[in-house]
Amino acid sequence: MELFDVYSLFNVNVVSGKGCHVYDEKGQEYLDLYGGHAVISVGHAHPDYVKAISEQVAKLGFYSNSVINTLQVELAHLLGKTCGYDDYSLFLINSGAEANENAIKLASFHNGRKKVLAFHHSFHGRTTAAARVTDNPKFSPAAYMGFEVEFVDLNDIAAVREKLATKEFSSVIIEGIQGVGGIQIPNDQFMRDLRQACDDTETVLILDEIQSGYGRSGKFFAHQYAGIKADLISVAKGIGNGLPMSGMLISPKFKAVPGQLGTTFGGNHLACAAAISVLNIMNKENLIENAAKVGAHLLDELKGFKGIKEVRGRGLMIGLEFEEPIKEIRSNLLYEQKVFTGVAGQHTIRLLPPLCLSMAQADEFLTRFEKVLKK
Numbered sequence: 001m002e003l004f005d006v007y008s009l010f011n012v013n014v015v016s017g018k019g020c021h022v023y024d025e026k027g028q029e030y031l032d033l034y035g036g037h038a039v040i041s042v043g044h045a046h047p048d049y050v051k052a053i054s055e056q057v058a059k060l061g062f063y064s065n066s067v068i069n070t071l072q073v074e075l076a077h078l079l080g081k082t083c084g085y086d087d088y089s090l091f092l093i094n095s096g097a098e099a100n101e102n103a104i105k106l107a108s109f110h111n112g113r114k115k116v117l118a119f120h121h122s123f124h125g126r127t128t129a130a131a132r133v134t135d136n137p138k139f140s141p142a143a144y145m146g147f148e149v150e151f152v153d154l155n156d157i158a159a160v161r162e163k164l165a166t167k168e169f170s171s172v173i174i175e176g177i178q179g180v181g182g183i184q185i186p187n188d189q190f191m192r193d194l195r196q197a198c199d200d201t202e203t204v205l206i207l208d209e210i211q212s213g214y215g216r217s218g219k220f221f222a223h224q225y226a227g228i229k230a231d232l233i234s235v236a237k238g239i240g241n242g243l244p245m246s247g248m249l250i251s252p253k254f255k256a257v258p259g260q261l262g263t264t265f266g267g268n269h270l271a272c273a274a275a276i277s278v279l280n281i282m283n284k285e286n287l288i289e290n291a292a293k294v295g296a297h298l299l300d301e302l303k304g305f306k307g308i309k310e311v312r313g314r315g316l317m318i319g320l321e322f323e324e325p326i327k328e329i330r331s332n333l334l335y336e337q338k339v340f341t342g343v344a345g346q347h348t349i350r351l352l353p354p355l356c357l358s359m360a361q362a363d364e365f366l367t368r369f370e371k372v373l374k375k
């Protein structure tokens with residue numbers, strides 16, 4: 001059997017990792033400014049993390065959601081305390097798209113409305129509802145049509161108010177910072193006005209913090225820069241440092257109805273052990289503060305680089321937009337300078353390193369990047 005050929009691959013076989021580095025089968029080291037697509041939060045093969053999941057899998061990797069799982073309870077308490085949403089509840093699933101599916105579903109169960117409002121250049125995943133609220137028709141086949149979604153421009157509060165005034169919308173879904181859209185940051189006043197517009201029309205506000213959450217922006221959630229609270233928050237990527245897992249944080253205004261949501265694998269023992277370990281490491285090593293500090297340094301320095309059209313970002317979620325296509329720059333970074341980076345469209349490089357990136361590693365990246373730009 002061959003693999004179904006849907007990915008365009010880097011010509012590198014990554015076989016191991018340590019902190020902010022990965023290694024190929026020949027032992028070549030690469031600086032990881034991509035974090036495996038914003039997934040690696042506490043660093044590759046962190047010893048505490050390795051110990052926690054090794055011990056858990058040796059004891060019990062999985063049992064179903066039909067029994068008490070105290071690891072889920074421990075995770076919910078720790079997450080609530082760490083992110084400042086202590087009074088919310090937690091539902092655990094397996095991927096980012098699945099978290100958004102459940103958020104859209106719960107919102108509609110809650111208010112009985114049908115439509116969802118989303119934003120241009122959004123990305124929310126590739127399953128039914130998540131694909132439909134993603135602003136890219138390529139991801140939605142004919143079978144997904146029928147789900148009602150409308151899109152407005154990011155930061156256009158007048159357009160949002162006009163749509164929500166119809167009271168036809170069950171929810172609004174918005175990324176804390178648009179990732180695939182090229183690191184586009186909604187402005188803080190817009191977020192506060194959006195919160196108000198949702199309150200005025202009893203529309204559920206869903207914050208997709210799958211990429212921008214878990215400390216990446218320099219706060220636990222990117223929307224916390226605006227000082228607002230969301231009704232539902234989806235998290236994934238950094239939550240398990242690579243173990244597939246996601247979650248939905250749920251406001252106390254939603255009442256749990258037995259059987260309404262469910263999953264086989266979600267919240268399994270191994271994933272919970274990983275997620276608990278991630279939060280413990282983040283707290284112990286002050287990784288959110290580190291993301292804020294190292295991210296600010298990178299942003300400062302990169303803004304002084306010639307040849308970049310625009311530098312955008314918060315914390316360790318940074319977009320570098322160029323006039324010209326970035327394919328060659330990225331390829332030189334990888335194959336000559338041994339640096340992994342991400343991409344958003346044809347003109348923007350995305351930096352999404354592990355949150356433990358040190359100042360020295362950030363400077364090392366800047367030196368290698370400068371060499372590529374000077375070519």
Ligand SMILES: Cc1ncc(COP(=O)(O)O)c(C=O)c1O
Pocket residue numbers: 095096097098100123124125126175179180208209210211212236237
């Ligand atoms: C903002 C956002 N939402 C949702 C998703 C989908 O997550 P997953 O690929 O785990 O389904 C992604 C993935 O890149 C994302 O960046």
